Amino acid sequence: MNEYSLKKKVVNMVLDTNGKEKTDKHHKILEAAIKVFAEQGFFRSTISQIAKEAGVADGTIYLYFKNKDDILLQFYSYKTRKIFNKFREAVDKAENSGEKFRNLIRCHLREFQGDRNMAVVYIAEARKGQHLDPLLDELTKMYLDVLGEVVEQGQAEGLFRKDLYISLVKRYILGGVEAIISTWVYAGGKYDLESMADPLVDLFLRGIGSNDVVAGETP
Amino acid sequence: MNEYSLKKKVVNMVLDTNGKEKTDKHHKILEAAIKVFAEQGFFRSTISQIAKEAGVADGTIYLYFKNKDDILLQFYSYKTRKIFNKFREAVDKAENSGEKFRNLIRCHLREFQGDRNMAVVYIAEARKGQHLDPLLDELTKMYLDVLGEVVEQGQAEGLFRKDLYISLVKRYILGGVEAIISTWVYAGGKYDLESMADPLVDLFLRGIGSNDVVAGETP
DNA sequence: TTTTTTTCAATGAATACTCATTCATTTATC
DNA sequence: GATAAATGAATGAGTATTCATTGAAAAAAA
Numbered sequence: 180m181n182e183y184s185l186k187k188k189v190v191n192m193v194l195d196t197n198g199k200e201k202t203d204k205h206h207k208i209l210e211a212a213i214k215v216f217a218e219q220g221f222f223r224s225t226i227s228q229i230a231k232e233a234g235v236a237d238g239t240i241y242l243y244f245k246n247k248d249d250i251l252l253q254f255y256s257y258k259t260r261k262i263f264n265k266f267r268e269a270v271d272k273a274e275n276s277g278e279k280f281r282n283l284i285r286c287h288l289r290e291f292q293g294d295r296n297m298a299v300v301y302i303a304e305a306r307k308g309q310h311l312d313p314l315l316d317e318l319t320k321m322y323l324d325v326l327g328e329v330v331e332q333g334q335a336e337g338l339f340r341k342d343l344y345i346s347l348v349k350r351y352i353l354g355g356v357e358a359i360i361s362t363w364v365y366a367g368g369k370y371d372l373e374s375m376a377d378p379l380v381d382l383f384l385r386g387i388g389s390n391d392v393v394a395g396e397t398p
Numbered sequence: 399m400n401e402y403s404l405k406k407k408v409v410n411m412v413l414d415t416n417g418k419e420k421t422d423k424h425h426k427i428l429e430a431a432i433k434v435f436a437e438q439g440f441f442r443s444t445i446s447q448i449a450k451e452a453g454v455a456d457g458t459i460y461l462y463f464k465n466k467d468d469i470l471l472q473f474y475s476y477k478t479r480k481i482f483n484k485f486r487e488a489v490d491k492a493e494n495s496g497e498k499f500r501n502l503i504r505c506h507l508r509e510f511q512g513d514r515n516m517a518v519v520y521i522a523e524a525r526k527g528q529h530l531d532p533l534l535d536e537l538t539k540m541y542l543d544v545l546g547e548v549v550e551q552g553q554a555e556g557l558f559r560k561d562l563y564i565s566l567v568k569r570y571i572l573g574g575v576e577a578i579i580s581t582w583v584y585a586g587g588k589y590d591l592e593s594m595a596d597p598l599v600d601l602f603l604r605g606i607g608s609n610d611v612v613a614g615e616t617p
Numbered sequence: 618t619t620t621t622t623t624t625c626a627a628t629g630a631a632t633a634c635t636c637a638t639t640c641a642t643t644t645a646t647c
Numbered sequence: 648g649a650t651a652a653a654t655g656a657a658t659g660a661g662t663a664t665t666c667a668t669t670g671a672a673a674a675a676a677a
Contacts (some may be wrong), residue, residue, distance in 0.1 A: 181423045194559075199598070204652095204653090221644095222441035223661060225635085225636060225637085226636075226638085227636080227637095230655095233515030235653075235654085236654040237638085237654085237655065237656095238638085238639075238640080238653070238654060238655065238656095238657055239652085239653055239654070239655095240639070241637095241639080241655075246637075246638080247636095247637065264647090281616055285663070323624060330606070333606075337608060338607065338608060339606050339607060339608055340604070340606055340608045341605065341608075343606060344597050347594065347597055347598070347601070348601065348606060350577045350578060350580075351574045351577055351578065351598065352580045353577060354573040354574045354575075354576060354577020354578070354580070355570045355573045355574050355577070356573075357573060357577070358569045358570055358572060358573020358574075358576070358577075359566070359569060359570065359573070361573075362569045362571075368590060375566065376561050378566055379566065379570065382566070382567065382570055382605065383605060383606055383607075384605045384607035385559070385604075385605040385607055386601065386604040387549070387552075387558050387559055387562060387567060387571075387600055387602055387603060388557065388558060388559065388602075388603035388604055389556060389557060389558055389559045389560075404649080423626090423627090444661085444662060445662075445664080446662080446663095449629095453626045454627075454628085455627060455629055456628085456629065456630095456663090456664085457627070457628055457629065457664085457666080458626080458627055458628070458629095460663095460664070460665080461626070462629075465663075465664075466663065466664095491677060545664075565630095618677100619676100619677080620675100620676080620677065621670100621674100621675080621676065621677080622670105622673100622674080622675070622676080623673080623674070623675085624671105624672090624673075624674090625670105625671100625672095625673105626669105626670100626671095626672105627663085627668105627669085627671100628666105628667105628668085628669075628670100629663105629666105629667105630666100630668105631664105631665085631666090631667100632663105632665070632676090633662100633663090633664085633665090633668095634661105634662090634663085634664100634665085635660105635661090635662090635663095636659100636660095636661095636677100637658105637659100637660090637661100638657105638658085638659095638660100639656105639657085639658075639659105640654105640655100640656100640657090640658100641654105641655105641656100641657100642653105642654080642655095642656105642659080643652105643653080643654070643655105644653070644654085645650105645651085645652070646649100646650080646651075646652085646653105647648100647649085647650080647651090
């Protein structure tokens with residue numbers, strides 16, 4: 180929106196000797212912001228609310244973030260990297276493509292369940308796409324790439340159908356998973372999200388049709 | 399936000415003798431607003447922009463709408479009703495559940511393709527759910543109900559599997575369809591959306607797995 | 618019919634208010 | 648004591664909403 184001139188070095192994400200993230204201001208503000216965003220949506224949230232939630236002064240936020248947009252941006256950047264590593268790991272530790280597929284979806288659900296505020300922000304704020312956040316697209320793209328990889332391997336292994344419209348399949352799977360997360364978020368996160376992985380994978384693999392009957396067609 | 403005291407009667411959606419909606423101010427403003435919302439997002443859009451797009455003065459908008467939020471609300475209310483009738487019709491005119499299912503999804507895609515601004519607003523703005531719009535939930539709920547109906551009938555007719563977790567299936571299908579619409583919107587609406595209906599239905603019915611192999615399990 | 622009066626939708630400048638952002642001052646750290 | 652970090656009140660840009668004024672058209676009077 181305005182000029183990007185950082186007056187001070189920022190991004191001093193300190194790690195303490197245990198390797199755990201030190202609860203420094205930067206982190207505290209980020210978490211507070213996501214909580215507020217999750218509750219009210221990005222545009223309704225004010226810097227003052229975030230500052231209060233983080234227990235700092237309004238001005239302090241500007242020592243760590245360029246502006247309000249930058250808070251969301253840094254959140255995406257941070258979480259996206261972190262989550263993507265988990266996804267990667269889940270896929271890589273599996274032997275065959277079927278297991279990779281199941282692991283990926285289970286991991287997706289588990290990670291979002293583990294950080295509900297993040298889930299809300301991703302689900303609610305992410306769709307806008309377009310201008311604010313190339314980062315968002317990046318996560319989506321990475322996810323789709325991993326999925327594509329798994330599906331193609333699955334085809335090679337004879338586990339998945341050969342006649343698939345891959346780009347459609349990728350979107351469709353991501354859509355299905357996000358719909359389940361969105362429902363869970365919306366229901367207040369009351370039930371166990373990860374346990375939806377198996378029924379969901381079953382749907383992806385077998386579909387809802389019985390036998391070989393293709394509904395709506397008259398062969 | 400403030401008190402709800404309407405000083406004048408509003409909502410005079412005039413129908414001319416042909417039954418077509420007369421292009422009165424109310425309608426003109428609504429369409430203009432959705433265009434602006436689609437381009438910039440609700441919060442970035444200003445009343446002045448909408449007024450300019452509609453070719454009226456800023457103040458005129460307040461003769462037809464309580465406030466900015468109300469524009470979005472009335473849009474949802476209006477479109478939701480309209481679209482739902484189409485969905486209903488698509489389902490009712492089919493004989494068997496398979497055809498109903500296919501019709502519903504095709505209709506969904508066709509309607510969204512036919513009004514891209516609407517699609518953008520629904521996809522981008524709708525996820526927030528929560529507070530602003532019980533209307534939104536209403537559309538979703540109606541859609542899920544119709545879907546549930548179709549799926550249950552399909553089970554009775556032996557077309558769909560009996561061992562389905564219905565509430566999961568409903569969400570999952572809506573998610574898949576929305577993902578396809580979202581992709582289309584995001585790609586700039588360049589290709590034909592309705593033609594995705596058949597491949598999509600195929601995925602829903604048959605899944606991506608080959609034969610009876612259930613991936614990731616070791617039976 | 619012509620003239621006068623009333624009405625009320627439409628206008629857009631003025632208002633009121635919200636917030637992101639700044640910066641002079643205070644507090645902590647070394 | 649000097650440097651760095653944090654503060655929060657003050658600023659002002661942006662914009663939703665209001666309302667006194669206008670003028671075209673309908674109704675009433677002539």
